[in-house]
Amino acid sequence: MAVPHTEDVSVSGHPRRPLVSDECGPKDCVRVSGQVYLDTLPAWERLLGDLVDREGDILMDMSGITFVDVAGASSLARTAQCLPDGRRLVIRKPPASLTRVLELFWPELVAIEVVE
Amino acid sequence: MAPTAEPFTHPALFYADETDYLAGTLPFVEGGLAAGEPVAVAVPGQKLALLREALGGDADRVKLLDMEQAGRNPGRIIPRVLRGFADAHPGRRVRIIGEPIWQGRTAGEYPACAQHEALINHAFAGRDATILCPYDTAKLDEAVLADARVTHPVLIEDGVERASDAYAPDLIVSGYNLPLSRPPGAARLAYDADRLPDARHFALERAGRMGLPADRHDDVALAVAELTTNSVVHGGGAGTLWVWAEDDHLVCEVRDRGRLTDPLAGRRPARPGQIGGRGLLLVNYLSDLVRVHTGDEGTTVRCYFRLRRHDPSFRGVQTPV
Numbered sequence: 001m002a003v004p005h006t007e008d009v010s011v012s013g014h015p016r017r018p019l020v021s022d023e024c025g026p027k028d029c030v031r032v033s034g035q036v037y038l039d040t041l042p043a044w045e046r047l048l049g050d051l052v053d054r055e056g057d058i059l060m061d062m063s064g065i066t067f068v069d070v071a072g073a074s075s076l077a078r079t080a081q082c083l084p085d086g087r088r089l090v091i092r093k094p095p096a097s098l099t100r101v102l103e104l105f106w107p108e109l110v111a112i113e114v115v116e
Numbered sequence: 117m118a119p120t121a122e123p124f125t126h127p128a129l130f131y132a133d134e135t136d137y138l139a140g141t142l143p144f145v146e147g148g149l150a151a152g153e154p155v156a157v158a159v160p161g162q163k164l165a166l167l168r169e170a171l172g173g174d175a176d177r178v179k180l181l182d183m184e185q186a187g188r189n190p191g192r193i194i195p196r197v198l199r200g201f202a203d204a205h206p207g208r209r210v211r212i213i214g215e216p217i218w219q220g221r222t223a224g225e226y227p228a229c230a231q232h233e234a235l236i237n238h239a240f241a242g243r244d245a246t247i248l249c250p251y252d253t254a255k256l257d258e259a260v261l262a263d264a265r266v267t268h269p270v271l272i273e274d275g276v277e278r279a280s281d282a283y284a285p286d287l288i289v290s291g292y293n294l295p296l297s298r299p300p301g302a303a304r305l306a307y308d309a310d311r312l313p314d315a316r317h318f319a320l321e322r323a324g325r326m327g328l329p330a331d332r333h334d335d336v337a338l339a340v341a342e343l344t345t346n347s348v349v350h351g352g353g354a355g356t357l358w359v360w361a362e363d364d365h366l367v368c369e370v371r372d373r374g375r376l377t378d379p380l381a382g383r384r385p386a387r388p389g390q391i392g393g394r395g396l397l398l399v400n401y402l403s404d405l406v407r408v409h410t411g412d413e414g415t416t417v418r419c420y421f422r423l424r425r426h427d428p429s430f431r432g433v434q435t436p437v
Contacts, residue, residue, distance in 0.1 A: 017313060037312055038345050067316065069341045070394045081389065097334045104401055105386055105394060 019043045024061060028054065029092075033064030036072030044072050048079045056087065063093035073101040080111035088113055123209075124240045127277065128268035129250045130261065137163065137250060138170050140272060141213055144248055148211035149177055156201040158183045158193070159215040159250065167213075187216050190225065190232035191400035194239045195385040202245050203385060209244040217264075219255040224363075224420075225405055226260070227292035231379075233267035234285035238380055248272075263288060289379050296409050296416055298369065302360035307344055308353060315344040315357050319368050322359045328366050328423055335402040339419050340368050342395035347372035351415060361423065365404065369418040376410040 019040040024031040030051065036044045051058045058079075068076070076098070080089045090113045091098075102112065129140040141157075145167070148155040156179035157167055164182055168175045179201060187193040193216055202210045214236075217229045236247060251264050265271060265282040303322055307315040319340040320333055328336065340357065347355030351374030358369045382396025396417075400406055403419035410416070 035313055037341060038309065038348060039312065067313075067337060067341070069338065069345065070398050071345075071392070074391065074394065078389070078391065095334075097338050100334055100402075101338065101398065104398070106388060109388075 019047070020064075021047050028056075029059040029061055031061040031064060035066055036068040038069070038071070041069075041071055041075070045075050048075055052079060052082065058083075058087070058089045059092070060089070061092045062095065062098070065095050065098075067095055068098040068101070070101055070105075073098055073105070076112070077102065077106045077109055080109055083111050087111070090115060092116070122241070123244045124237075124242065125246045125270060126236055126240070126268055127246075127248055127270035127272050128264045128280075129248055130253045130264075130271065130273045131250055132252075132254045134166060137166065139275065141167060141248070141250065142170055144211065144213065144246075145171065145178060146174065149174060151209075153209050153211050154201070154205040155179070155211045156181065156197075157213045158186055158197050159213060160184050160218045163215060163250070183215055184218070187214075189400060189403050189405050190216055190228040191382060191403075191406045193232055194236060194380075194383040195397055196401065198236065198247060199239065199385050202240075202243065209246075212245065212247045213250065214247050215250045217251065217256065217260060219252065222363075224407065227294060228405060228407055230260075230263045230267065230288050231292050233264070234288040235379055235383060237267070237269070237285045239383060293409055293411070296369070296407055296418055298358055299360055299362065302358040302367075302369075305357045305359075307347070307355060307357060309348045312341065312344055312348065316340050318357060319359050323366050323421070326361045326366050326423060328421060329425060332421055336366065336368065336421055339399045339402050340370070342399050343368075343370040343417050343419070346370075346395055347374065350374050362420075364423050365420040366423055367418060367420055369416060371414060371416045373414045375412065376408065376415050382406075 017035050017040070019032065019034040019036065021030055021032045032047065034040060083089065088111050092115050094114060099114065102109065131137045131140055145155050145157065157164065158181040159167065161182045161184055164180055168180060171178065181197060186197050193214065198212055198214060201212060216232055221229055233249065240247065249268065251261060253261060265280045267285050267288050268280055269283045271278055271280045305315055305318045316337050319336050323333055323336045344355060344357060347370060351372030355370055355372030360367050382400045386394050386397060399419055404422050405420040407418045408416065
């Protein structure tokens with residue numbers, strides 16, 4: 001039997017949530033904070049494009065990212081797939097939503113390394 | 117030009133007891149192994165144990181899957197189980213036993229099961245494969261067996277194989293495209309592009325309150341994100357989300373003004389390099405059941421998540437097939 005838990009509820013609209021990135025720590029690590037979804041996808045893809053243009057491995061601290069949708073995960077996977085041999089994308093503390101999607105759709109993608 | 121024989125075959129096997137079951141399935145498996153064809157068996161746990169024992173040492177050469185887990189949501193059987201196996205063996209003919217309908221299937225699950233059986237014919241048209249679907253005539257309703265005659269071009273009964281006079285799978289796809297009724301008092305949120313994060317948080321907050329295990333919260337967030345984003349991008353720019361608890365499940369329903377015209381949407385496996393096209397597929401992978409109603413007035417997609425742990429592998433799909 002269906003059990004209604006709540007009545008009609010309204011949630012106050014939050015302001016748009018930007019995606020924020022800045023350089024942090026050694027080795028050109030980029031820290032990204034926010035949520036990756038329809039609204040922030042263009043900024044996310046711009047950021048990934050900029051990082052590809054750099055030298056060496058790409059280091060991203062994702063401890064400040066709370067959510068990545070499938071389109072955002074796809075962009076990340078595509079970025080890793082396009083890296084020349086020997087370059088990797090190293091992501092620190094990705095949100096569980098991202099890990100779950102990468103496991104489901106790109107289980108053999110070795111160019112992404114997840115670190116704590 | 118002479119007509120080309122359809123390489124895909126999709127027989128229903130009607131069985132009444134275990135002897136019948138083994139008589140219909142064992143030669144199929146052993147014939148495939150003898151011919152060097154990759155063979156998979158995706159059937160309910162009890163039947164899987166029966167076949168494993170009967171196969172003896174040959175069981176190691178067969179991909180064995182418990183359909184009650186791998187195919188709990190009928191919407192993921194085609195991409196994850198059937199094509200998952202077939203695509204892993206490119207260029208080779210494969211044999212699969214797929215038993216998606218068993219006595220414990222609920223009234224909510226059944227329409228999705230029947231549509232799944234019908235859509236196999238489209239998903240595998242032109243492919244080199246045989247998918248044999250056993251039906252338990254002693255335990256399943258006559259209406260279910262009647263549907264099986266509509267969804268399968270070939271029927272095997274009492275050891276005799278014949279073409280099905282009733283074969284018309286699209287009638288099942290459209291016939292089970294049924295309006296979905298919602299309980300009164302379900303929590304409701306209208307969303308548009310500006311409120312996509314709100315929709316996710318709205319569902320998550322209720323999932324937490326209803327006691328959904330914490331390791332499934334991301335499944336809910338991802339599924340709701342994909343469905344609501346689809347509304348914004350393809351479904352008229354806005355939609356309404358409802359969330360409620362029903363029969364031990366958290367239910368998230370999304371309605372918008374879009375119309376789903378591709379019956380295989382969400383059932384084609386994604387290629388690793390493919391851009392886009394993973395949203396509905398992901399919803400199928402993560403949910404325990406997905407029901408869809410689409411028409412001129414719009415589309416409703418409803419996904420179910422079990423609130424309690426029934427078994428150790430209760431979470432959606434885990435590892436690639």
